[in-house]
Amino acid sequence: MVTKKEIKQAFFIALWFMVLTFPIMVIKVNTIKNIVIFRWNYLFWIGIGTFFAALTWNYFLQLKENKQKTETSDDIPLVHKLLQNARFKIPFLIVLAIFFLVYPFIFPMYHTSIMISALVYVMLGLGLNIVVGLAGLLDLGYVAFYCVGAYAYALLNLHFGVSFWLALPISAVLGFLFGTLLGYPVLRLRGDYLAIVTLGFGEIIRIIMENWDSFSNGPRGIANIPPPSLFNIDLNQHNTVIYIYFIVIALVLMTIFFVARLEDSRIGRAWIALRDDEIACQAMGISKVKTKLTAFALGATWASIGGVVFAAKTSYINPMSFTIWESITILSVVVIGGMGSAIGVIAGAFVLILLPEYLRAVAEYRMLVFGALQVIVMVFKPEGLIKGVRKIYKFKKVEE
Amino acid sequence: MRWINITLGLIFTGVLGFWGTREVISDPVYFLELLLGGITRGSIYALIALGYTMVYGIIQLINFAHGEIYMIGAMTALIVASVMGLWGWNSAVIAILAVVFAIVYSCAYGFTVEKIAYKPLRNAPRLSALISAIGMSLFLQNYVMLAQTPEFLPFKSLIPDFLFWEPYAHIITSVELSIIIVTIIVMILLGILIKFTTIGKAMRATAQDKVMAALLGINVNQVISTTFVVGSATAAIGGVLIACHVGQINFFIGFLAGLKAFIAAVLGGIGSVPGAVLGSLVLGISESFFTGYFWSEYEDVFAFSILVIILIFRPSGILGKHETQKV
Numbered sequence: 001m002v003t004k005k006e007i008k009q010a011f012f013i014a015l016w017f018m019v020l021t022f023p024i025m026v027i028k029v030n031t032i033k034n035i036v037i038f039r040w041n042y043l044f045w046i047g048i049g050t051f052f053a054a055l056t057w058n059y060f061l062q063l064k065e066n067k068q069k070t071e072t073s074d075d076i077p078l079v080h081k082l083l084q085n086a087r088f089k090i091p092f093l094i095v096l097a098i099f100f101l102v103y104p105f106i107f108p109m110y111h112t113s114i115m116i117s118a119l120v121y122v123m124l125g126l127g128l129n130i131v132v133g134l135a136g137l138l139d140l141g142y143v144a145f146y147c148v149g150a151y152a153y154a155l156l157n158l159h160f161g162v163s164f165w166l167a168l169p170i171s172a173v174l175g176f177l178f179g180t181l182l183g184y185p186v187l188r189l190r191g192d193y194l195a196i197v198t199l200g201f202g203e204i205i206r207i208i209m210e211n212w213d214s215f216s217n218g219p220r221g222i223a224n225i226p227p228p229s230l231f232n233i234d235l236n237q238h239n240t241v242i243y244i245y246f247i248v249i250a251l252v253l254m255t256i257f258f259v260a261r262l263e264d265s266r267i268g269r270a271w272i273a274l275r276d277d278e279i280a281c282q283a284m285g286i287s288k289v290k291t292k293l294t295a296f297a298l299g300a301t302w303a304s305i306g307g308v309v310f311a312a313k314t315s316y317i318n319p320m321s322f323t324i325w326e327s328i329t330i331l332s333v334v335v336i337g338g339m340g341s342a343i344g345v346i347a348g349a350f351v352l353i354l355l356p357e358y359l360r361a362v363a364e365y366r367m368l369v370f371g372a373l374q375v376i377v378m379v380f381k382p383e384g385l386i387k388g389v390r391k392i393y394k395f396k397k398v399e400e
Numbered sequence: 401m402r403w404i405n406i407t408l409g410l411i412f413t414g415v416l417g418f419w420g421t422r423e424v425i426s427d428p429v430y431f432l433e434l435l436l437g438g439i440t441r442g443s444i445y446a447l448i449a450l451g452y453t454m455v456y457g458i459i460q461l462i463n464f465a466h467g468e469i470y471m472i473g474a475m476t477a478l479i480v481a482s483v484m485g486l487w488g489w490n491s492a493v494i495a496i497l498a499v500v501f502a503i504v505y506s507c508a509y510g511f512t513v514e515k516i517a518y519k520p521l522r523n524a525p526r527l528s529a530l531i532s533a534i535g536m537s538l539f540l541q542n543y544v545m546l547a548q549t550p551e552f553l554p555f556k557s558l559i560p561d562f563l564f565w566e567p568y569a570h571i572i573t574s575v576e577l578s579i580i581i582v583t584i585i586v587m588i589l590l591g592i593l594i595k596f597t598t599i600g601k602a603m604r605a606t607a608q609d610k611v612m613a614a615l616l617g618i619n620v621n622q623v624i625s626t627t628f629v630v631g632s633a634t635a636a637i638g639g640v641l642i643a644c645h646v647g648q649i650n651f652f653i654g655f656l657a658g659l660k661a662f663i664a665a666v667l668g669g670i671g672s673v674p675g676a677v678l679g680s681l682v683l684g685i686s687e688s689f690f691t692g693y694f695w696s697e698y699e700d701v702f703a704f705s706i707l708v709i710i711l712i713f714r715p716s717g718i719l720g721k722h723e724t725q726k727v
């Protein structure tokens with residue numbers, strides 16, 4: 001229940017925010033015409049808004065704190081519990097499969113196209129999850145590899161007429177090479193130093209693409225990138241989108257399969273061990289260099305494949321698509337979804353990519369909402385929407 | 401490995417020194433201009449970088465919203481100055497009040513941001529706090545853009561052209577001179593605050609060991625808030641100064657400036673206050689020479705490259721302590 005004290009507190013918070021937002025919200029200066037407009041009604045709305053926001057905020061914060069006190073640490077998210085239950089799992093997967101199969105035929109092209117971008121982010125998210133979630137290497141320049149993939153397809157196609165299907169493995173290899181190349185010098189760095197250096201690499205690649213005119217066509221970008229071909233059959237625009245949709249679905253399924261297999265493999269367990277304790281891990285005979293490099297390289301591979309799909313889908317790329325905000329969005333997908341948890345990352349991608357797309361109705365506010373959402377999700381669910389669960393072996397008591 | 405580093409370093413310095421001396425002899429005024437321009441740039445980076453490094457030193461968080469605090473400082477100064485300018489106040493009064501308002505509001509924003517976005521995440525995984533910081537940064541940018549305007553706003557310099565400085569103004573303008581002087585003053589004040597006051601002592605203690613500091617009766621939350629406030633204040637000063645220097649601002653200026661300042665902080669060794677200043681100066685001066693003598697369009701590439709190169713050879717920055725990892 002809301003007590004008198006809480007109301008009083010919320011009132012003061014509202015007052016504080018009214019003072020805080022006063023110059024920026026209320027006064028609007030037109031320096032060209034030299035007019036000052038005072039928008040007093042905004043002040044009123046801010047007061048009301050923050051009053052109730054403060055009440056709900058405190059209420060949920062207290063709820064969270066109480067929950068932390070009572071709950072044990074090894075609680076498993078509901079989704080995992082449901083998915084472990086075979087009776088639920090099979091029908092659920094069937095429904096999901098049918099939904100994604102018929103999706104492009106029921107909904108108009110616009111929605112299919114949005115779904116494609118969400119699925120590309122699922123792929124990117126799962127790739128970054130290897131680097132950040134499993135291996136614990138904070139990578140803020142992931143978009144560099146995405147950029148490499150997209151430009152590899154665009155340029156190979158422009159100069160040599162390489163088709164989508166050939167470009168896919170080529171750029172996967174390229175991504176792998178770039179991942180190793182960038183991963184090698186930064187192996188010694190830890191934590192935030194690594195983050196800022198990878199961020200630097202991401203920006204360097206973008207700026208080079210922007211300024212090296214003769215190579216990448218500069219800020220004008222590359223247009224007329226052909227969509228994937230299907231046995232030389234001419235597809236109209238609608239069918240092309242559907243075709244790409246199914247390609248992406250296949251790639252996502254492949255990614256999920258690979259990542260799931262990797263996670264439980266020797267190398268996957270080595271990643272997790274390295275993330276948890278580097279020295280103990282090395283003492284167990286795991287090569288730090290090899291393990292970190294494979295994480296970087298494999299993460300980069302998925303990003304590059306995603307890049308190829310992105311280039312084929314939009315048919316036009318320019319360096320502006322590969323800014324640091326893109327890296328941040330992908331990182332948010334991983335962290336908000338739940339680090340180290342594949343289901344979480346998938347959920348995160350759908351929430352973070354579909355939500356802003358459908359918020360286009362209130363287009364100006366969508367980035368505001370996006371930012372606020374990041375803060376709110378992190379404050380109330382710091383481990384992400386669906387947190388990762390490690391495989392636990394339970395020993396049953398042997399009766400003597 | 402070590403002798404390779406030393407040899408490479410010596411060769412590099414030798415080539416640079418030789419080439420540099422040649423350039424200095426051929427056109428000393430241009431060289432001086434670039435050097436002073438670099439120091440100015442470095443001073444601005446230093447004012448922002450201090451906030452990053454202090455916050456990082458205490459809670460090990462990259463405060464991504466710090467660049468936005470700096471932007472809000474400049475924005476508030478602009479708004480206050482224009483309103484008072486329309487009321488026809490004296491320009492000296494306007495300058496002082498605008499700076500005061502900018503500092504006060506930046507501090508208030510820094511304080512509030514910490515309470516909303518970071519305090520609940522004190523014990524959460526570090527990446528969560530980072531995402532929260534990024535979200536806050538995005539939110540503040542869009543908030544200013546929507547409440548004000550996405551366009552660039554002309555910023556009338558609050559610093560007049562000093563008459564006595566007239567003869568030297570072609571090498572360094574009076575605005576640039578003020579930037580350097582103000583930065584030096586702020587650095588000295590900050591040094592005194594950290595070294596000699598009780599709160600400075602508490603800050604250093606908290607940075608070393610939060611739990612132990614709390615056991616000794618230091619109010620850790622209060623110290624963290626103070627750190628944010630102090631960092632925001634220096635950022636606001638930087639914001640106002642750079643706005644005077646460049647002459648226009650918009651909602652997005654905080655992002656790149658914040659990024660560069662953060663690079664500077666990392667360069668110097670994040671968490672170390674003298675490191676932030678040194679890193680900023682190194683970055684500012686080398687950037688200035690690079691754009692002056694080579695290509696200006698690759699300025700940012702250069703900033704990142706110098707960061708990568710320095711970190712490869714000194715993984716914890718120029719002045720950072722090399723921590724031996726323990727099990």
